[in-house]
Amino acid sequence: MPLKEIVEKYSKSQLKKASQIKALFCDVDGVLTDGRIIYDDAGKELKHFNVKDGLIISHLKKAGIIVGVISGRESEAVSKRCAELKMDFCHQGILDKKSTFEKLTKFHKLKKREVAFIGDDLNDLEILAACGLSTCPADAPLYIRNRMDVVTLAKGGKGVLREVADLVLESKGRLSKILKKGYGTV
Numbered sequence: 001m002p003l004k005e006i007v008e009k010y011s012k013s014q015l016k017k018a019s020q021i022k023a024l025f026c027d028v029d030g031v032l033t034d035g036r037i038i039y040d041d042a043g044k045e046l047k048h049f050n051v052k053d054g055l056i057i058s059h060l061k062k063a064g065i066i067v068g069v070i071s072g073r074e075s076e077a078v079s080k081r082c083a084e085l086k087m088d089f090c091h092q093g094i095l096d097k098k099s100t101f102e103k104l105t106k107f108h109k110l111k112k113r114e115v116a117f118i119g120d121d122l123n124d125l126e127i128l129a130a131c132g133l134s135t136c137p138a139d140a141p142l143y144i145r146n147r148m149d150v151v152t153l154a155k156g157g158k159g160v161l162r163e164v165a166d167l168v169l170e171s172k173g174r175l176s177k178i179l180k181k182g183y184g185t186v
Contacts, residue, residue: 017132
């Protein structure tokens, strides 16, 4: 039985788009983090990641969904987090994100409609316009939110990837099974 709160929250069109997703790509700053850039006294960059985003990645991968990052900035913390979560790729310092998106879709033999992208700002717009399921956090600028298939309830760094992953997994009938397997009757 589908999760009522997910099925009721999204339109049939959103659920249909989500059901076609075979890959979930995302930005980092403002999506996986709250967008703050913090430096300690030694100049080392610090980032806050949400554990809920990390936990769901293994379930996406078990479902055969490719997961990775395309970020305009470079950060050792991001590299470490992506490796820890066993993401399929972590591309950082990318000025032309759309070109990287196109290379990745080709490399993984994906159609653009089979890729969901989570972005939050101007440098993400070209990918968001080209992908199959465009998503952004609740605190993205209004002119970004107005162009999205899905705007999460979560703000950047507060479980945005988790919310999109739950939608994708449930649209494929997998989230309810994960819950049932791990936590008894849903």
